[in-house]
Amino acid sequence: MSDPIDPAVAEDVRRPSYGQRRRDRIDALAQAGAVDDTPGVSLIRGAWLRLRRNPVFLTGAAITVCFVVLAIIAPWIAPWDVTARPLLDEVRPQTNPVPGPQPGHPLGGDDRGRDLLSRLIVGSRQTLIVGVFATLFGLIGGVILGTIAGAIGGAVDSLVMRIVDVMLSIPSLLLAFTVASLARSPSQWTLIVSIAIIQIPIFARLLRGSMLAQRSSDHVLAARSLGVKKRAIVFRHMLPNSIGPVIVQATLSLAVAIIDAAALSFLGLGNPDQRQPEWGQMLGLAQRYISEAPHLAFYPAGCIIVVALGFTLMGESLREALDPKTRR
Template sequence: MDQTDEPTRRTSYGQRRKDRIDALAAASIDEEPGISLIRSAWKRLRRNPIFLVGLAITVAFVVLAAIAPWIAPWDVTASPLLDKVRPQTNPVPGPEPGHLLGGDDRGRDLFSRLLVGSRQTLVVGVFATLFGLLGGLTLGTIAGALGGWVDSLVMRIVDVLLSVPSLLLAFTVASLAREPSQWTLIIAIAIVQVPIFARLLRGAMLAQRSSDHVLAARSLGVRPWAIVFRHMLPNAMGPVIVQATLSLAVAIIDAAALSFLGLGNPDQRQPEWGQMLGLAQRYISEAPHLAFYPAGCIIVVALGFTLMGESLREALDPKSRR
């Protein structure tokens, strides 16, 4: 082979490579517009059957709880079946026309009390989760933003609360009240929820402290509290919102457990599923359906919130999108 042709071949190969690169650079590339995290999550969620089932259960529960007093066929304080209650032979009236599920031991319509009881269950669950979320946001923001000894102090308090089983802690707080009521349930369950939200938000805030946009804001001289509330906190709220959905299911179960133990609202004119479950234990052998219906409602509603929360967590998790 002639060695004088070697530089020519190299130049020709280099020129062809340069022309190829120039052609690729000059070619028009069709770029798709960016998709936000929320839009991407919703695109995945609407194709997820588990999320759709959980959403259907949750929406049905909320709607029924909102309109329950208007669609209940009987007044929950009335006793239309009282004349059929016979302690020796028929302590609990069974189903009959006009009374889909029959009555309880006081002749009250069971179906109406289940419908109206859904409202009390929803109120306790929502307010307990909301107060727990607010308390957790406060502690988590302080610990994650300030750091140092403040972070250590707050986290040691959170560790102490987390070391006690949640139901035992809620039972202890609720038993301190002079008289049990609906608000004692809400406060007790909210205190249980506070350390969960605080630890989760604190971890997310610490991750945001070393992010690029926070460092850029500091280099521009933005005030520290403006960085916390405008940059760190909004970007750390995603996991907390998902946890709130899951905590709502736990709050409903804990509220039912405390009501079953007699620490809820003692006023039977305002029925609640846990309260109904506690009253039914006296007739568990003669009329097990008195316990089956409220227990089934609690399980189905808690399952709906859990399915929806788990689907949200997976949709918003960057690792699950790979």
């Protein structure tokens, strides 16, 4: 019969050797530093994964989509023709200059007996047209100037940026008012052009800064070392990688364009044709009855505020989702 094994000796036998412990430690470190095999996602997909869980973006997107859809189908869902005057018999200049709500006219009418709800619905289309085209033209002009300044540099960059600085030094609404007042007669295109001009320097400076950052990036330096032509470098490498912040800014500028258009229309520099209602125009017409019928100004002003808020919420959320410094 063999002698019993000492427990201390048995514990030493079961304990791993120093070499084994060292190998286990190295394996653990290697496992901790292993590269994850999970496939990555693109910048756009990553931004969408964050945005679809962002209640601020969803709220802004819902408001924006409702506004766009309403503007598209406005002529077909308006209860009355905007030029019709079904409440003309209710207009009494001395006692009742503005008809109030009644059956068939939930918001009442204006001082000419026209249905207020119908004019608000149809006015959304004109507001959208002015905001979209003004932002689009401003974006195109800003991209052209920003590309020239950021790609060429030198004296051309200095000249373009000094012009942009002068434009930015003037208050935007004052500059738009000055440009609009130069027109022979106010119209919808007067609004579009004047608002587009004040947005050009914003897009130009933003794109120029992004392109200057791209000029020293690795992929641009590699393209230069391979002998790629400068035009190809600008339009294939620098501009596509710099346009993202400008597109996000366009979303925010659309809200500003709607507000500026309403301000200019309120001052009488918009489209004078009342057969094509626009929310800013309706605000200007309502100031004569602001004490007797404040709702004439309240409804179009509320529509402008809500729509501008929707574009602002959506634009800020896009900026945070696409900017690496502010990603959450």
